Amino acid sequence: MSSDTNGRNRVSRRGLLGTALAAGGAITLPRGASAGPGNPANQPPNLPDWSRTLGDGVAVRAYGKPSRHEADVIRRDVEWLTASRESSVSFTPLHELDGIITPNGLCFERHHGGIAEVDPADWRLVLHGLVDKPLMFTLDDIKRLPRTNRVYFAECAANSGMEWRGAQLNGCQFTHGMIHNVMYTGVPLKILLEEAGLKPNAKWLLIEGGDAAAMTRSLPLAKALDDCLVAYRMNGEMLRPENGYPVRIVVPGWEANMWVKWLRRIEVGDQPWHHREETSKYTDLLENGRARRFTYVMDAKSVITSPSPQAPLKHGKGFTVLSGIAWSGRGKIARVDVSLDGGRNWRTARLDGPVLDKSMARFYVEFDWDGRELFLQSRAMDETGYVQPTKDELRKVRGLNSIYHNNGIQTWRVLPGGEVENVEIA
Amino acid sequence: MSRSREVMVEILVALALLAGAGIGVAGAESAPKPGGKSDGKTVAVTAPAPAAKAAPVHYGIGREAKPEEIAGWDIDIRPDGQGLPKGRGTARDGEDIFVAKCAACHGEFGESTGRWPVLAGGAGSLASHDPVKTIGSYWPYASTVIDYIRRAMPFGDAQSLTNDELYAITAYLLFLNDVITDREFVLSDETFPTIRLSNEANFFNDDREASEKAFWKKTPCMTACASGEPKIVGRARAIDVTPEDGKGPQVE
Numbered sequence: 001m002s003s004d005t006n007g008r009n010r011v012s013r014r015g016l017l018g019t020a021l022a023a024g025g026a027i028t029l030p031r032g033a034s035a036g037p038g039n040p041a042n043q044p045p046n047l048p049d050w051s052r053t054l055g056d057g058v059a060v061r062a063y064g065k066p067s068r069h070e071a072d073v074i075r076r077d078v079e080w081l082t083a084s085r086e087s088s089v090s091f092t093p094l095h096e097l098d099g100i101i102t103p104n105g106l107c108f109e110r111h112h113g114g115i116a117e118v119d120p121a122d123w124r125l126v127l128h129g130l131v132d133k134p135l136m137f138t139l140d141d142i143k144r145l146p147r148t149n150r151v152y153f154a155e156c157a158a159n160s161g162m163e164w165r166g167a168q169l170n171g172c173q174f175t176h177g178m179i180h181n182v183m184y185t186g187v188p189l190k191i192l193l194e195e196a197g198l199k200p201n202a203k204w205l206l207i208e209g210g211d212a213a214a215m216t217r218s219l220p221l222a223k224a225l226d227d228c229l230v231a232y233r234m235n236g237e238m239l240r241p242e243n244g245y246p247v248r249i250v251v252p253g254w255e256a257n258m259w260v261k262w263l264r265r266i267e268v269g270d271q272p273w274h275h276r277e278e279t280s281k282y283t284d285l286l287e288n289g290r291a292r293r294f295t296y297v298m299d300a301k302s303v304i305t306s307p308s309p310q311a312p313l314k315h316g317k318g319f320t321v322l323s324g325i326a327w328s329g330r331g332k333i334a335r336v337d338v339s340l341d342g343g344r345n346w347r348t349a350r351l352d353g354p355v356l357d358k359s360m361a362r363f364y365v366e367f368d369w370d371g372r373e374l375f376l377q378s379r380a381m382d383e384t385g386y387v388q389p390t391k392d393e394l395r396k397v398r399g400l401n402s403i404y405h406n407n408g409i410q411t412w413r414v415l416p417g418g419e420v421e422n423v424e425i426a
Numbered sequence: 427m428s429r430s431r432e433v434m435v436e437i438l439v440a441l442a443l444l445a446g447a448g449i450g451v452a453g454a455e456s457a458p459k460p461g462g463k464s465d466g467k468t469v470a471v472t473a474p475a476p477a478a479k480a481a482p483v484h485y486g487i488g489r490e491a492k493p494e495e496i497a498g499w500d501i502d503i504r505p506d507g508q509g510l511p512k513g514r515g516t517a518r519d520g521e522d523i524f525v526a527k528c529a530a531c532h533g534e535f536g537e538s539t540g541r542w543p544v545l546a547g548g549a550g551s552l553a554s555h556d557p558v559k560t561i562g563s564y565w566p567y568a569s570t571v572i573d574y575i576r577r578a579m580p581f582g583d584a585q586s587l588t589n590d591e592l593y594a595i596t597a598y599l600l601f602l603n604d605v606i607t608d609r610e611f612v613l614s615d616e617t618f619p620t621i622r623l624s625n626e627a628n629f630f631n632d633d634r635e636a637s638e639k640a641f642w643k644k645t646p647c648m649t650a651c652a653s654g655e656p657k658i659v660g661r662a663r664a665i666d667v668t669p670e671d672g673k674g675p676q677v678e
Contacts, residue, residue: 078668078669079669080667082541083531083540083541083542083543084581086581112578113578113581113584126491126496126499127488127491128500133490134490134491135488135489135490135491136490136491136495137488138488141487141488144485144487145485166659166660166665167660167661167665168662168665168667169662169667169668170662170663170668171668174668174669191485192488194484195484195485195487195488197482206502208499208502212582212584213577213578213584214501214577214584216502264499265499265500267500267502269504269508273502273503273573274504274567274570275502275570275573275574276570276573276574276578279565279566279567279570279629280559280561280570280574283629285552285557285559285564287553288553289552289553290629290630291552291564291629292629292630292632292633293629293630293631294631294632295632296632297632297634299634299641309662341656342652342656343652344651344653344656345648345649345650345651346646346648346649346651347648381646384642385642385643386642387641387643387646389638389641393640393641397637397638400555401555421661421662421663422661423658423659423661423662424658424659424660424661425656425657425659426657426659
């Protein structure tokens with residue numbers, strides 16, 4: 001009668017119900033709950049339902065999504081940071097990711113006037129100013145031009161900005177998550193400029209977005225001719241609306257504010273425009289009341305993504321893998337060192353996977369944890385010889401009020417129980 | 427004959443396309459890297475000189491933009507006055523408009539409500555522990571005020587103001603910041619370039635490669651770099667402002 005022979009038990013309706021409840025409740029469980037004991041009815045010697053019943057067929061999930069058990073791997077925001085959600089930021093869940101490519105749906109967002117919903121049929125790019133012939137491009141035009149594929153990080157200038165005065169937010173998603181790293185497909189900006197023909201006195205470009213903030217930045221011509229892209233794809237597919245659909249500018253190694261989304265206009269001029277995003281914002285106030293402007297490059301930086309406050313050590317003593325990311329706007333990551341004792345002693349981490357120019361690199365340190373308190377730090381070096389400084393070294397030069405460009409070394413305190421917290425140490 | 431000629435043309439076009447892509451890449455690698463210390467090697471790579479010097483390839487893609495099309499989108503204004511639209515307004519005119527369209531967020535006197543940006547005040551605070559960065563205390567150029575209002579304000583109703591409203595609101599903000607002292611002063615495309623803000627000279631170009639030269643270290647310390655046990659001097663937990671898992675946005 002029953003096929004429950006050979007010691008195998010059918011998963012009961014109770015088991016199914018349990019699964020459903022777990023799925024429904026998963027989002028309220030603390031992260032890592034899936035690593036718990038689980039449901040014995042699904043475990044050996046029992047056969048879970050997924051081993052005997054048919055699942056969804058093809059194209060039921062026409063655009064696939066992550067497993068429902070990963071429902072906590074999402075962008076998050078910090079409501080008290082900004083006055084409105086339309087001019088605000090959400091953070092990439094770095095503690096849940098590995099490798100170097102950020103999934104499109106998890107790439108941090110920073111808007112100044114909300115997400116512009118652009119109809120690609122109506123999208124136009126105007127290129128004018130100090131050019132021989134002002135041009136207008138459609139999206140089809142842009143896609144007909146020679147294209148290139150590059151992996152670059154985009155890091156908000158304000159990434160880690162809340163940490164200038166001390167440890168504030170408990171998790172690398174919040175302290176370091178204003179960054180993503182994807183493969184862009186686009187046309188070198190140089191090609192568009194050559195198509196229009198530059199006047200001899202051309203020196204600066206104004207890059208303008210088509211959103212309700214009409215975001216603008218002044219871009220030096222030399223950078224535009226070097227490696228900037230007019231990009232329409234990220235990780236193979238078209239840009240996501242929140243990342244500038246259908247077209248954004250990619251400015252490799254430079255602060256992400258300059259990576260204007262929903263690109264609509266490029267004007268060529270002979271001097272910078274000194275617009276709001278390069279005067280009131282994205283200028284770095286020093287202790288003496290003076291301010292740096294045009295601080296374009298994002299310096300070498302790193303963070304340990306696991307263990308970290310949102311990714312505690314749950315397994316107790318023994319062998320474990322420390323994982324992290326490093327990047328530099330000045331070139332390739334050359335080396336990452338890791339300390340377990342708050343910078344007293346360092347060991348060189350293992351870089352794994354592609355190490356690309358102005359891209360995230362992944363590093364690992366495998367070690368045996370003896371269960372004692374640790375003070376984890378990582379220190380990136382890039383190919384120019386730049387060594388990621390401590391926060392105190394940065395503060396000595398800049399004071400506490402420069403908001404942007406905080407690339408200081410991060411410390412995580414691992415407690416004997418495996419919990420991890422954001423601390424500053426002396 | 428004509429068919430083979432067509433084929434030839436196609437091949438030539440294809441070659442031109444490839445050459446164009448080549449120029450793009452070679453140019454990118456041989457161009458100096460602004461703002462970055464290059465490793466020397468990259469710069470030393472010499473693209474074939476004739477290719478780099480050759481006239482750029484034209485793909486004939488995109489059409490000429492007409493002046494009237496550009497005019498609709500060309501809204502930017504520079505410190506030297508380039509781009510200023512025709513118009514005029516006084517601080518007295520601007521006060522009423524500001525109260526009607528701006529004060530709900532920015533306060534009647536630019537002091538702000540809630541967490542919305544403060545637009546006036548903060549003079550002399552930049553070197554203090556808590557700098558108040560406003561148009562008057564921090565911004566280098568008045569042109570930025572009128573440009574930004576023109577492109578992005580009011581928040582949620584961008585590019586809705588007339589040119590005269592723009593000048594009037596800007597005049598009122600400059601009045602609140604003691605840049606204009608006469609409420610009846612007519613701010614216009616003609617008088618605008620005479621306006622100077624006091625903090626202009628306090629901005630300087632990125633100097634990290636000089637002022638932070640110490641961060642380019644040849645051999646960072648690897649062992650016994652500090653003495654004693656690490657002493658905790660700050661804890662995010664003590665501040666307790668981190669959003670909790672399970673709260674905030676969720677996926678279905």
